[in-house]
Amino acid sequence: MAFLSGWQGVLGLVLVVAFFASAIFAPLFAPYDPNAMDIPARLSGPSLSHLAGTDQLGRDTLSRLLYGGRVALKIAALGVSLSMVIGLFLGMIAAFGPRWLDALLLLIFDSVRAFPTIILGLATVALTGPSLGLVLVIVIVTSIPQYARVTRTAALSLRGTEFIQAERALGASTARILGHHILPNVVGPLLILAAMDVPVVVSIEAGFSFLGLGVTPPTASWGTILNEGYLVIRDAPWMVVAAGVPLILTTLGFTFLAEALRDVFDPRMTKGR
Amino acid sequence: MLTYLIKRLGLSVAVVVTVLLVLFLLLRLIPGNPATIALGPRASPEAIQRYSEKMNLDKPVWMQFATYAGQVVTGDLGNDVFSDRKVSTIIGEQIGFSLALMAAAMGWAVALGVPLGCLAAVRPNSWLDRISAVLSVGTIAIPSFLMSIWALLIFSVNLRWLPAMGAGDPGNIPDQAVHLIMPALAVGLSWVGYLARMVRASMLEVMGEPYIRSAHAFGLKPARVIFGYALPVAILPTITLIGMGFGGLISAAVFAEIIFARPGIGKLIYDSVLARNFPIVQGAVVVATALYIGVVLMSDILVSWIDPRVRNSL
Numbered sequence: 003m004a005f006l007s008g009w010q011g012v013l014g015l016v017l018v019v020a021f022f023a024s025a026i027f028a029p030l031f032a033p034y035d036p037n038a039m040d041i042p043a044r045l046s047g048p049s050l051s052h053l054a055g056t057d058q059l060g061r062d063t064l065s066r067l068l069y070g071g072r073v074a075l076k077i078a079a080l081g082v083s084l085s086m087v088i089g090l091f092l093g094m095i096a097a098f099g100p101r102w103l104d105a106l107l108l109l110i111f112d113s114v115r116a117f118p119t120i121i122l123g124l125a126t127v128a129l130t131g132p133s134l135g136l137v138l139v140i141v142i143v144t145s146i147p148q149y150a151r152v153t154r155t156a157a158l159s160l161r162g163t164e165f166i167q168a169e170r171a172l173g174a175s176t177a178r179i180l181g182h183h184i185l186p187n188v189v190g191p192l193l194i195l196a197a198m199d200v201p202v203v204v205s206i207e208a209g210f211s212f213l214g215l216g217v218t219p220p221t222a223s224w225g226t227i228l229n230e231g232y233l234v235i236r237d238a239p240w241m242v243v244a245a246g247v248p249l250i251l252t253t254l255g256f257t258f259l260a261e262a263l264r265d266v267f268d269p270r271m272t273k274g275r
Numbered sequence: 276m277l278t279y280l281i282k283r284l285g286l287s288v289a290v291v292v293t294v295l296l297v298l299f300l301l302l303r304l305i306p307g308n309p310a311t312i313a314l315g316p317r318a319s320p321e322a323i324q325r326y327s328e329k330m331n332l333d334k335p336v337w338m339q340f341a342t343y344a345g346q347v348v349t350g351d352l353g354n355d356v357f358s359d360r361k362v363s364t365i366i367g368e369q370i371g372f373s374l375a376l377m378a379a380a381m382g383w384a385v386a387l388g389v390p391l392g393c394l395a396a397v398r399p400n401s402w403l404d405r406i407s408a409v410l411s412v413g414t415i416a417i418p419s420f421l422m423s424i425w426a427l428l429i430f431s432v433n434l435r436w437l438p439a440m441g442a443g444d445p446g447n448i449p450d451q452a453v454h455l456i457m458p459a460l461a462v463g464l465s466w467v468g469y470l471a472r473m474v475r476a477s478m479l480e481v482m483g484e485p486y487i488r489s490a491h492a493f494g495l496k497p498a499r500v501i502f503g504y505a506l507p508v509a510i511l512p513t514i515t516l517i518g519m520g521f522g523g524l525i526s527a528a529v530f531a532e533i534i535f536a537r538p539g540i541g542k543l544i545y546d547s548v549l550a551r552n553f554p555i556v557q558g559a560v561v562v563a564t565a566l567y568i569g570v571v572l573m574s575d576i577l578v579s580w581i582d583p584r585v586r587n588s589l
Binding site: 109110112118119120121124125126127128129201205208209212213228231232235236239242243246249250253254257 | 286289290293298301412415416417418420421424425427428432433522523525526529530533534541544545547548551553556557560563564567
């Protein structure tokens with residue numbers, strides 16, 4: 003496959019596969035139960051029996067990180083796919099609907115993006131209390147505008163082209179034009195955007211859980227492990243080090259993969275680099 | 276230029292009002308009486324009655340919004356539930372710390388990132404170009420809160436070079452500056468790589484333009500061509516990017532303030548959320564949003580002032 007020609011694409015694919023595999027098969031890989039406490043072994047450093055050490059309750063950090071990957075995967079899969087579908091829909095409405103609706107949607111997109119994500123999160127958690135569902139809603143709300151904008155731009159530029167006009171002259175309905183002609187043309191850019199969006203979503207979840215706005219203890223998430231490590235940073239520095247590694251690897255993996263995909267789908271982008 | 280300014284300003288005001296409205300409705304639409312939520316489940320009926328009258332909760336929602344919007348416009352953000360001090364005063368005390376942090380972070384990122392991007396573009400594939408490429412990929416991959424935590428671990432816990440907490444003694448400028456170093460480093464680092472990459476890409480594009488070749492052909496010094504003719508054009512997308520990324524900068528600053536236990540608007544919102552102190556949450560979020568919109572507006576105006584083509588596109 004063409005996108006595997008560079009080392010970045012290969013590395014990206016390997017890291018992304020590792021992200022999926024470690025999350026899905028976490029129960030097989032994890033050496034311990036993520037919530038099993040072992041008080042005598044609390045805050046013990048990295049060793050052969052605990053590769054990434056233990057936390058203040060003696061729980062194995064590596065096992066907790068593996069299980070934390072499942073939270074990240076769940077949020078990433080649900081958040082990215084739902085916001086992509088909704089964004090696609092709204093973007094098409096903006097491009098093919100009446101002009102006032104287009105202007106209104108653009109205003110809403112810009113207003114939503116105006117909110118710094120963390121402040122939106124803090125404002126809503128004040129009302130609802132922390133939960134993973136809240137993180138998911140915030141991820142979707144803040145991600146929709148970019149998918150919608152990309153769809154809208156692509157649909158608008160296609161709307162005036164000859165093959166769409168010909169289709170319209172043949173009597174095709176707007177629904178048919180959107181579904182059969184616009185959709186295939188925006189799927190590529192949207193998938194690249196989705197790959198770029200996964201690290202953002204994963205770090206939003208980790209950041210929110212770190213602040214205690216997302217996943218609540220004892221559930222393991224990369225953010226809650228970071229928070230537990232932050233509280234004992236002087237006694238158990240390995241926790242914040244270990245909890246950061248999967249975040250960075252996931253980001254690198256999806257970024258490399260997205261760039262490799264973009265080079266294949268849109269060779270013009272590579273010219274300048 | 277004037278028409279562009281008016282249109283752009285109108286759009287910004289519309290966005291601020293929309294955000295205000297959404298926030299207001301969000302606070303009203305949640306189940307339960309806002310007075311009970313603000314005062315807690317064990318508040319006496321009289322206290323709830325007093326609070327409802329004070330906050331106009333007995334009036335229709337649209338009237339509440341009109342009153343609230345009117346108060347916001349005149350700079351009145353209500354009073355703190357606990358101390359009864361003015362919310363605007365409390366925010367005023369804190370916002371300086373946040374602005375100092377964001378300015379310091381952005382300042383060093385621009386001072387390092389823009390020249391790095393320029394030099395990388397002038398000498399593609401040199402060691403400097405490679406360093407900037409590694410730096411940009413490496414730093415973009417690390418979320419800002421992780422950067423803050425790791426900076427804390429390295430510079431405070433292990434090396435003991437920098438203080439871990441707070442913003443320094445009031446009035447003691449050198450002490451405050453020392454306390455600013457680590458948060459500013461952590462918040463700005465991902466911007467260095469980002470800016471370098473952005474500036475490099477647009478510089479490469481501009482350096483290939485015929486007018487740059489002409490400038491070279493006229494025998495101008497390379498430094499003059501780069502900084503006098505290429506950079507002012509190549510910097511435009513970067514200015515827009517800084518404006519758009521300001522929301523991310525606010526988010527990073529919020530995390531840094533919480534991690535380094537540093538006063539500021541992010542710490543204020545976080546503490547108020549935990550204390551369920553709604554007037555402060557509402558007021559601080561409105562101020563943060565207005566700040567964001569203001570910066571985006573400024574960057575747009577700056578770009579349209581430098582580049583006449585943008586003015587006619589709205």
